[in-house]
Amino acid sequence: MSRVIDNRGVLLPATRLSSVCALRSTRIYNQKILVCYSHDGRRTAKQVLACANTSQSTTNKVETQKEKSSLFKKLGGGPAVKAAVDIFYDKMIADPRVSYFFEGIDMKSQRAHQAAFLTYAMGGSKSYDGNANMTAAHDRLARDLGMRMEHFDIVLEHLGGALRDLQVPEEDIGEAAAIVETLRPAFQVAIDNAAAGPQAHAGA
Numbered sequence: 001m002s003r004v005i006d007n008r009g010v011l012l013p014a015t016r017l018s019s020v021c022a023l024r025s026t027r028i029y030n031q032k033i034l035v036c037y038s039h040d041g042r043r044t045a046k047q048v049l050a051c052a053n054t055s056q057s058t059t060n061k062v063e064t065q066k067e068k069s070s071l072f073k074k075l076g077g078g079p080a081v082k083a084a085v086d087i088f089y090d091k092m093i094a095d096p097r098v099s100y101f102f103e104g105i106d107m108k109s110q111r112a113h114q115a116a117f118l119t120y121a122m123g124g125s126k127s128y129d130g131n132a133n134m135t136a137a138h139d140r141l142a143r144d145l146g147m148r149m150e151h152f153d154i155v156l157e158h159l160g161g162a163l164r165d166l167q168v169p170e171e172d173i174g175e176a177a178a179i180v181e182t183l184r185p186a187f188q189v190a191i192d193n194a195a196a197g198p199q200a201h202a203g204a
Contacts, residue, residue, distance in 0.1 A: 072124030
């Protein structure tokens with residue numbers, strides 16, 4: 001069961017949609033991965049990456065299928081996620097485009113934190129104890145270290161590389177990338193806040 005974020009970059013539980021047939025849809029393992037935005041006080045689904053079903057019985061069937069074949073299970077569970085995280089950070093630290101983000105960071109703790117997050121996001125855990133506000137979690141990187149959207153693209157690049165090193169099928173790599181892609185708006189808000197200066201944080 002995959003997770004979603006709202007317009008503030010806050011992780012939400014997986015959401016069932018009752019009628020989103022008019023929205024653009026891309027089929028990915030029948031999973032509904034979306035980004036929610038607030039418009040005129042109403043929450044609307046901006047992007048839906050998968051087929052959303054209008055029938056409650058069909059939705060329940062899809063939910064059961066997702067529980068049986070979550071990405072977490074497809075990848076091989078906790079040991080596989082931990083291995084992917086280790087390879088991912090090895091690649092990030094070796095890449096001069098992003099390595100400076102990790103200077104002075106306790107990487108043992110960082111790796112454990114990321115493994116817990118991915119376990120939750122990929123359906124392997126019902127809760128996540130870290131900072132669920134993805135914008136707030138990355139504000140400092142944007143404000144003090146110049147994080148930009150190209151750095152988010154590098155994250156996707158090295159995540160895909162780590163999974164390929166583990167011989168994960170491309171379709172599963174695509175599903176993992178789609179989950180991480182839902183975080184892009186939260187990163188963009190952090191970048192925009194940094195560009196706007198202290199007044200953006202004061203008004204948040």
